[in-house]
Amino acid sequence: MQVFNRIATSILEMIGKVLWGFKPNLMKDIVAQEGSVNSLSWFARNMPTYEKTLDDWGAIRTHLLATEISVLNGCSYCTYGHASALQLHYYKDYGKLLPSDEDQIASWHSVSEDETVDRFRELIGSAELSSELPILERMLVLRRGSEEPTSEEDRKIVHFIKMFQLLNRCGINAKTSHDQAHDPINKDSALREQYQQVRGEIPDSPPHHH
Template sequence: MYATGLDRLVVRMLQAACRVMWGFPPRMIPFIVGRMGAVRAVVWFARNMPRYMSTLKVLGPVRTHLACVTISLRNGCSYCAYGHAYALELFHLRDRDRLFPIAAAEIAEWIDLDARQLRDRLRAVLQQAGLHVEALWVDRTLDLVAGAGPMDAAEARIAHLVRMVGTMNGIATANDVPCDEAQSTINKDRALKARYTTLRAGVA
């Protein structure tokens, strides 16, 4: 997988950075470096991650992760869909003190739905979760994935996610990367994750 010693160094560096942010080294980091090469991978992360972190603050983690789930499902990527859906679940549990209606593992299986089916499925589960405003963002995110232009600054942030997450989707699906953990800082909350696991086991 690694062409050079520099590739190995960059993989370790990026994995270490993700471990600090999210509490684990994502399985797809080696594949990103393998596809892009060491230098281009570093440049890509440097260009995209600050904007992504800013979007998390401006739009909030729920809306941001929902957009990433929507983009990933439309692109047929179960790896990224799961990682962001799991993060969405954890934020929902933390903020609303109840489980999200559908588990991330099930959501990640919706990769074969067409745009209309995906729109209906996501809107239904968001309404069931009480996230009525967020359901409206599913529509615009799917429009942006389909090539529509952003209409304001918030949509410009979603458009950036379409490009950034789309790149990751392509690499993950091409290499059949297995799902791992929540792609978020909330993944480091062990107590919350333990509670989540217990609650999910109770409804299985």
């Protein structure tokens, strides 16, 4: 079995390298927990749908939703990867920084769910991304299972909820260490450097109080 696991891990790491410019740390952990065949078939089922949503929605909406779900599920690894992608796209599109950085957002899973949701609402408001608020609110309803999906947008959200159940579970179980932005923008090293430089010039924001 070990040889199959190694082959499956290599394939998945290579996909990550082609898409995002690095071998994601989580791939070996998914294969270790799910097995080689299950892991490969899971990615074959889920990645095309994810890529289509990324195309339809654009990077900011996609990574914001992935970040929100991953924080609520308590996975620091996936949160960091998608929050990093969100930061880079936001900086590229708006020429400014999000009020909270990727490390801060990745630590939000340690507070209550209500507090986390409040922080996301506040982030969305202060980042002038109010068009993203309905997606957050709808995700919370669908995640609770209190309503069935009724639209194409709902189905996209539900796919993310299901997809990140597995990714987040594997990341939590393995305590996978953070890597880089889970998006093709990660390959833009000049943008990454510029973002880090600008991020480094501002002092850490004060602790979050209500």
